[in-house]
Amino acid sequence: MYKKILVPLDGSHRSEKILPHVEELAESHGSKVVFLRVARYPQLVAYNGMEMGTYQKNCEEVIESARSQLDLIAGEFREKGIDVEVIVTAGPIVREIVDMAVRKDVDLITMSSHGRSGIGRVFYGSVAAGVLHQIDRPILMIRSLGSN
Amino acid sequence: MSPPTGEEYKVLVAVDFSPCSAHALKSAKRIMGRKPDYIYVLYVIDNDFVEKCISSGIASAPQIKKTLFVEARERLKQFLQDQNLANSEIEAEVTKGTPFLEINKKAIEKDVDIVIMGTHGTSGDMKTIFFGSTTERVLRFIKKPVLCVPIEEDRKDD
Numbered sequence: 001m002y003k004k005i006l007v008p009l010d011g012s013h014r015s016e017k018i019l020p021h022v023e024e025l026a027e028s029h030g031s032k033v034v035f036l037r038v039a040r041y042p043q044l045v046a047y048n049g050m051e052m053g054t055y056q057k058n059c060e061e062v063i064e065s066a067r068s069q070l071d072l073i074a075g076e077f078r079e080k081g082i083d084v085e086v087i088v089t090a091g092p093i094v095r096e097i098v099d100m101a102v103r104k105d106v107d108l109i110t111m112s113s114h115g116r117s118g119i120g121r122v123f124y125g126s127v128a129a130g131v132l133h134q135i136d137r138p139i140l141m142i143r144s145l146g147s148n
Numbered sequence: 149m150s151p152p153t154g155e156e157y158k159v160l161v162a163v164d165f166s167p168c169s170a171h172a173l174k175s176a177k178r179i180m181g182r183k184p185d186y187i188y189v190l191y192v193i194d195n196d197f198v199e200k201c202i203s204s205g206i207a208s209a210p211q212i213k214k215t216l217f218v219e220a221r222e223r224l225k226q227f228l229q230d231q232n233l234a235n236s237e238i239e240a241e242v243t244k245g246t247p248f249l250e251i252n253k254k255a256i257e258k259d260v261d262i263v264i265m266g267t268h269g270t271s272g273d274m275k276t277i278f279f280g281s282t283t284e285r286v287l288r289f290i291k292k293p294v295l296c297v298p299i300e301e302d303r304k305d306d
Contacts, residue, residue, distance in 0.1 A: 001181040021293070029181055113287050113294075129284055132267050132296055138175070139267070141287055141294045 002029045006106040008036045008097045010127070011069060015112045017144040022110050023077065032083040034104050035074055038096040039066045039088055063088050094130035101137060109135065112144035156185030160260040162251045162286070163191050165227055168266030168299040173231050175297050176264050187233070189240040190254050191224050192247040193217070217242060248285035255292050263290065267298045 007022050009015045026033050041059045044051075066088045074084040085104075089096050101109055113128050128141060152158060161176045163169040176187050193216050201212045220242040228240060243250050255263050265283045283296055 001178070025180065128287070132284065132287075135267065135296075136298050138298070139296045141296060143287075143291050143293075 002031045002107045004032045004034060004104060004106040004108075006034045006036060006097070006101050006104060006109045008038070008100075008109070008111055008127075008131075009070065009073070010093075011037065011066065014114055014144040016073070018110050018112045018142050019073065021140070021142055023080065023082070025108075025110070026077070026082045027080065031107075032085065033077060034085045034087060034100070034106060035070050036097065036100050037066045037070050037088045038093045039063050039090045040093075041090055059090075063090065093127050094134060097127070097131050098134045098136075101135065107137065109137065109139040111139060111141055113141045114144045152186055157182055158186040158188070158258060158260040159184040159262055159264060160188045160190060160251070160255050160258060161264045162247075162254075162282070163189060163224075163227065164247075164266070164282070165191070165223055166266060166268070168268045168297070170227065170231065171299055172264045172266045172295075172297040173227070173233070175295070177231075177233070179262065179264065179295065186258075186260075187238040188254065188258050188260065189224070189228065189233075189238055190251060191220055191240075191242050192250040193220055193242065193244040194247055195245055198244060213244070217244075247282045248289065251282070251286050252290050255290060260292060263292050263294045265294060265296055267296045 002025060005022060005025060007018060009018075022033060025031060039062050041062060042055070044055055067086065070086045070088065074086045077084045087100065089100070097109070100106075109131070111128050111131065131139065132141075159176050159179060161169075161173050163173055173189065176184065176189075198213065198216065201207075201216070202209045206212070207215070224240050224242055228238065241254075243254075251263065251265075263286070265286065267283060268281065283294075287294060287296075
């Protein structure tokens, strides 16, 4: 029924709380899992020739670090015989998630209701809320805040 | 409907009679690849709305409540029939309160495995846009998994 599942992760432990549920779903449905991380580039504070070189390097490092983190998770899934794809992009988070869902033509998106933003936020999981507003396919939200 | 014994797959669908929640109800028949053993359907008459009706003075408080309940029950019955959900398969209820709280309460009371809701409801007003839909409010508090179903053209199903 769910041939392809999109799983956005933001690098936080909280967002990874969704993984056991994804595993169960993927195993019972024979689904392919697409892990997506929308990386955030560091803020560019000053600009001159040298800064740009360093900045570009920092951006690449952010992407690489995100990718290796996802590869670790993907590896565990692959060991269980689950077909996995890993994607790292950068850009407005909600937009990237919604666009990827369409681009990959997924049947389901699974997300933790609360992600990285944690204690500083006034409104819960604004990414989850943002995706909810724009998504055109089912999204499974699982609570990740507090004890389970 | 005989009461659950323990290992059954139980689903709660929160509806507001919108096309989006009609789609959510449709999705409940087969969810996460399985047919639920129990489907609970809940419609919550919003307390705020009741208060507004009462303060408008169109009728007495008991009359208003009675009318709202009767209407809601009728509407719910029709809503279920539109989805070909025979009465014996589901337990449908109309209650009054604060929607997201009542939905949460029902999910716990029936110890469901999953809650299904539409991503959008009926409210297109500013209050919804700024302070979050019922779905978002439910998500803020609920500990159960929630499948949020958007309104959509029929894609390849099952």
